[in-house]
Amino acid sequence: MKVRNRGGLFRAKLELPIVLLSCTLFFLAGFFGSVLLSQFQDIDEVVPKSRILEESVVEEKEDKVFESIPNGDTGDSYVTSIPCQVLSWKPRAVYYPGFATAEQCDNIIKKAKESLSPSGLAFRKGETADNTKGVRTSSGTFLSAYSDSTGTLAQIEEKIARATMLPRSHGEAFNVLRYEIGQKYLSHHDSFNPTEYGPQRSQRIASFLLYLSDVEEGGETMFPYENGSNMNIGYDYEKCIGLKVKPRRGDGLLFYSLYPNGTIDQMSLHGSCPVIIGQKWVATKWIRTQ
Ligand SMILES: O=C(O)CCC(=O)C(=O)O
Numbered sequence: 001m002k003v004r005n006r007g008g009l010f011r012a013k014l015e016l017p018i019v020l021l022s023c024t025l026f027f028l029a030g031f032f033g034s035v036l037l038s039q040f041q042d043i044d045e046v047v048p049k050s051r052i053l054e055e056s057v058v059e060e061k062e063d064k065v066f067e068s069i070p071n072g073d074t075g076d077s078y079v080t081s082i083p084c085q086v087l088s089w090k091p092r093a094v095y096y097p098g099f100a101t102a103e104q105c106d107n108i109i110k111k112a113k114e115s116l117s118p119s120g121l122a123f124r125k126g127e128t129a130d131n132t133k134g135v136r137t138s139s140g141t142f143l144s145a146y147s148d149s150t151g152t153l154a155q156i157e158e159k160i161a162r163a164t165m166l167p168r169s170h171g172e173a174f175n176v177l178r179y180e181i182g183q184k185y186l187s188h189h190d191s192f193n194p195t196e197y198g199p200q201r202s203q204r205i206a207s208f209l210l211y212l213s214d215v216e217e218g219g220e221t222m223f224p225y226e227n228g229s230n231m232n233i234g235y236d237y238e239k240c241i242g243l244k245v246k247p248r249r250g251d252g253l254l255f256y257s258l259y260p261n262g263t264i265d266q267m268s269l270h271g272s273c274p275v276i277i278g279q280k281w282v283a284t285k286w287i288r289t290q
Pocket residue numbers: 175177185190207209219220221222270271272282284
C-alpha cells in the first residue's frame with residue numbers, strides 16, 4: 001500500500017507538468033498556425049487572384065517564341081511586338097516605353113534646332129494671334145521624313161504606323177516642339193469640330209507624341225477629362241489636372257481624338273503643363289482620316 005501510494009503520488013506529481021506542457025504546445029501550435037494562415041490571406045487580399053492569373057499568363061507569353069504564319073504581299077514574314085501600356089479607354093490612350101533610342105531622339109532634336117520658330121495655332125472663327133496669345137507658348141518646327149538624311153524620322157514613322165495600324169501616308173509631318181521653363185500648351189482637341197472651324201475635308205484621328213527629352217519637373221501631357229472627370233465643372237483650361245503623363249526620353253504616347261464611328265471624343269482634350277524645371281522636347285505626329 002505504502003509503495004503503491006508513493007507510486008500514485010509520483011504519477012500525480014508527473015501528470016500535472018505533462019498536462020501543462022501539452023497545453024502549452026497546443027497553444028503555441030495554434031497561435032503560429034493562425035499567424036501563418038493570416039499572412040497567406042493578406043497576400044490574397046493585396047494581390048487579387050485575377051491579377052495573379054493575368055501576370056502568370058503574361059509571363060508565359062513573354063517566354064514563348066511565337067512562330068510566324070504565311071504573310072500577305074504587304075505584310076511581314078516575322079513576328080514582332082511593341083511593348084505598351086493602356087493608360088486609359090476614355091480617351092483611348094496608350095503608352096509606349098522605349099519607343100525610340102536616345103540616339104534617335106538626339107538626331108531629331110539636332111535637326112529641329114535648325115529651324116525653330118514660335119508655335120502656331122489653327123484659329124476658330126473670331127480667334128486671332130492677339131486674342132490667343134498665351135495658349136501655346138512653345139517653339140517648334142515641322143519636319144518630314146524625307147528631309148531627314150539620317151533616316152531616323154522614317155524609322156519612327158514606320159514604327160508609329162505599325163503601332164497604330166494607320167498607314168504612314170495618313171500622317172502629317174512631325175511637329176517637333178521645344179518647351180522652356182514656364183512654356184505650355186493649354187488644353188485643346190487635336191480634331192477640328194466643324195461647328196467651330198468650318199467644314200473639314202479630313203480629320204485628325206489620332207496623335208502620337210514621342211518624348212525626346214526627360215523633364216525634371218512639370219511639362220506633363222495632361223488629359224483633364226479622363227473618364228469623364230472635370231467635364232461639368234466649368235474646367236479652367238489653364239489648369240493642369242486629370243491624367244498626367246510625365247515625359248521620358250524615348251517613350252511614346254498615342255491617343256485617339258475620334259471614336260471608331262468618326263465622331264469627336266471630347267475626353268481626348270489634352271494639353272502640356274508648364275515646364276517647371278528643365279526643358280521639354282517632343283515630336284508630335286498627327287494622323288488623319290485622309
Ligand atoms: O506637348 C505635349 O505634351 C502636348 C502636345 C500637343 O498637345 C499637341 O501637339 O497637340
